[in-house]
Amino acid sequence: MEKSRVLIVGGSGYIGRRLVKASLALGHPTYVLQRREIGLDIEKIQILLDFKQQGARLVEASFSDHRSLVDAVKLVDVVVCAMSGVHHRGHSILMQLKLIDAIKEAGNIKRFVPSEFGIDPARMADALSPGRNTFDEKMVVRKAIEDAGIPHTYVSANCFAGYFVGALCQLRPLIPTRDRVHLHGDGSVKAVFVDEDDVGTYTIKAVDDPRTLNKTLYIRPPENVMSQMELVKKWEKLIGKQLEKISISEEEFLASKKAADEIVQAGMDHFYHIFYEGCLTNFEIGEDGAEASKLYPEVVYTRVEDYLKRYL
Numbered sequence: 001m002e003k004s005r006v007l008i009v010g011g012s013g014y015i016g017r018r019l020v021k022a023s024l025a026l027g028h029p030t031y032v033l034q035r036r037e038i039g040l041d042i043e044k045i046q047i048l049l050d051f052k053q054q055g056a057r058l059v060e061a062s063f064s065d066h067r068s069l070v071d072a073v074k075l076v077d078v079v080v081c082a083m084s085g086v087h088h089r090g091h092s093i094l095m096q097l098k099l100i101d102a103i104k105e106a107g108n109i110k111r112f113v114p115s116e117f118g119i120d121p122a123r124m125a126d127a128l129s130p131g132r133n134t135f136d137e138k139m140v141v142r143k144a145i146e147d148a149g150i151p152h153t154y155v156s157a158n159c160f161a162g163y164f165v166g167a168l169c170q171l172r173p174l175i176p177t178r179d180r181v182h183l184h185g186d187g188s189v190k191a192v193f194v195d196e197d198d199v200g201t202y203t204i205k206a207v208d209d210p211r212t213l214n215k216t217l218y219i220r221p222p223e224n225v226m227s228q229m230e231l232v233k234k235w236e237k238l239i240g241k242q243l244e245k246i247s248i249s250e251e252e253f254l255a256s257k258k259a260a261d262e263i264v265q266a267g268m269d270h271f272y273h274i275f276y277e278g279c280l281t282n283f284e285i286g287e288d289g290a291e292a293s294k295l296y297p298e299v300v301y302t303r304v305e306d307y308l309k310r311y312l
């Protein structure tokens with residue numbers, strides 16, 4: 001089967017870069033949106049030029065120019081969006097709605113993957129504020145996609161390893177501590193950790209797959225489903241040392257939110273749902289979803305212990 005042509009929007013971003021890399025590696029004709037607004041951002045320009053050298057085609061467009069978005073979308077079969085989430089509240093939703101308008105008008109897109117890549121927002125109707133804003137916004141985008149009848153796949157990528165494995169599931173620092181660790185409760189709630197490169201690979205594998213059409217792809221590689229305590233033990237084994245463990249009760253965790261600014265509070269809410277409530281693992285994947293490592297057993301995903309070795 002001929003590989004579909006893929007346009008990545010937000011390609012120079014944290015997860016976007018992995019999506020471009022995966023799309024090229026899997027042999028898709030790969031297009032990357034080059035926003036006119038990047039102006040003098042030399043880092044972005046260099047990243048985009050690197051993509052070009054690796055075989056991607058850069059497509060200039062602007063979110064303030066509907067026609068340019070329609071023209072960009074018309075070049076491809078699949079659009080994958082990786083626009084920023086928490087850092088630009090309200091902004092990402094607006095941009096994605098513009099992209100959906102363009103996809104609707106172009107009328108040729110066989111699959112759209114909106115920018116999600118985290119906790120499944122459809123399961124977070126009772127989430128805490130302000131963290132719930134992310135989920136609410138992602139659900140507005142979903143509704144627009146479904147109302148427009150755009151074929152889609154939603155990707156629930158669980159915990160990006162760079163943020164969560166490196167931090168041993170603490171809010172900070174992002175490299176593993178060697179003296180003490182703060183545990184969420186007794187650290188026994190199971191979460192799911194995924195190397196960002198694997199998020200890219202599984203997402204791109206899914207775009208031509210009829211089994212993921214109009215479904216949610218959950219990236220839940222079985223050996224990376226583990227609790228914070230299990231993760232800490234793996235780190236202790238690697239460094240040959242036991243860490244001091246300080247347990248934070250649910251009440252203490254929620255009380256400590258008050259001192260934080262809104263962005264940190266939103267992050268804390270996500271941590272609360274993941275590590276106290278178990279929102280990533282407390283459900284079975286149903287008919288409306290599919291699990292990535294089952295669909296694509298040929299992908300050798302990065303195990304948590306191997307990911308941790310980079311910090312030694």
Ligand SMILES: NC(=O)c1ccc[n+]([C@@H]2O[C@H](COP(=O)([O-])OP(=O)(O)OC[C@H]3O[C@@H](n4cnc5c(N)ncnc54)[C@H](OP(=O)(O)O)[C@@H]3O)[C@@H](O)[C@H]2O)c1
Pocket residue numbers: 009010011012013014015016033034035038044082083084085086087088091095115116117118119157158159160161163
């Ligand atoms: N599961 C997890 O642990 C986890 C962790 C972090 C993020 N996420 C999710 O992953 C997705 C992508 O997040 P990310 O961290 O990769 O994003 P990011 O690196 O912060 O930004 C991605 C891209 O968004 C675009 N962007 C940013 N500000 C913009 C603006 N003002 N106007 C237009 N475009 C703008 C840029 O695209 P250009 O390339 O065009 O400049 C940027 O490269 C989000 O949905 C987020 O919620 C999940």
